[in-house]
Amino acid sequence: DQQVKQNSPSLSVQEGRISILNCDYTNSMFDYFLWYKKYPAEGPTFLISISSIKDKNEDGRFTVFLNKSAKHLSLHIVPSQPGDSAVYFCAASALTGNQFYFGTGTSLTVIP
Amino acid sequence: DTGVSQDPRHKITKRGQNVTFRCDPISEHNRLYWYRQTLGQGPEFLTYFQNEAQLEKSRLLSDRFSAERPKGSFSTLEIQRTEQGDSAMYLCASSPPSGSYNEQFFGPGTRLTVL
Secondary structure (H helix, E strand, O other): OOOEEOOOOEEEEEOOOOEEEEEEEOOOOOOEEEEEEEOOOOOOEEEEEEEOOOOEEEEOOEEEEEEOOOOEEEEEEOOOOHHHOEEEEEEEEOOOOOOOEEOOOEEEEEEO | OOOOEEEOOEEEEOOOOOEEEEEEOOOOOOEEEEEEEOOOOOOEEEEEEEOOEEEEEOOOOOOOEEEEOOOOOOEEEEEOOOOHHHOEEEEEEEEOOOOOOOOOEEOOOEEEEEO
């Protein structure tokens, strides 16, 4: 029962362009969402988060958008850089719970 | 390095053997989590500690799995009578005590291969 879904296993983007990674969730109790970035042989690294009281959060080149009615969030990276090439995981949590539910990840390749 | 550390980084064992992994969280973090990640999947929650108390366990955590955090600092995850299906990356994460929401800081993981 996959409560957080990332339907695009991979994405390729030219350097300098925008990368858009998408995530859908099914549990309406989720109210906190995060994006993690993972390089090979390393654990996931926190990137950016958003709570359900907001619909946008920005941190430098990274912006997360949340559409609660559609149960959808997206991560925008502008401009994309080759160092952004990694696997990106979307995660969700409910205030009443302690665990994060992760999507299956999207492998981003930024082409120089 | 003051991040989350895990030991060993790699473990190869034969089916039926017991294995134990260790996690050292960031020192001021009182919350500790164990996850399992298999190929092509995201991390799946196994269990959660707040200080030394194990407050939540996933259905994934069969009775062959046991986790401890005896003094509220480091944690161990033991798998008894390993099976080939236990082959995975075992990730530990920690988060600080303040606030309702906190991102979890992950260690590098222990990759288990069961032959």
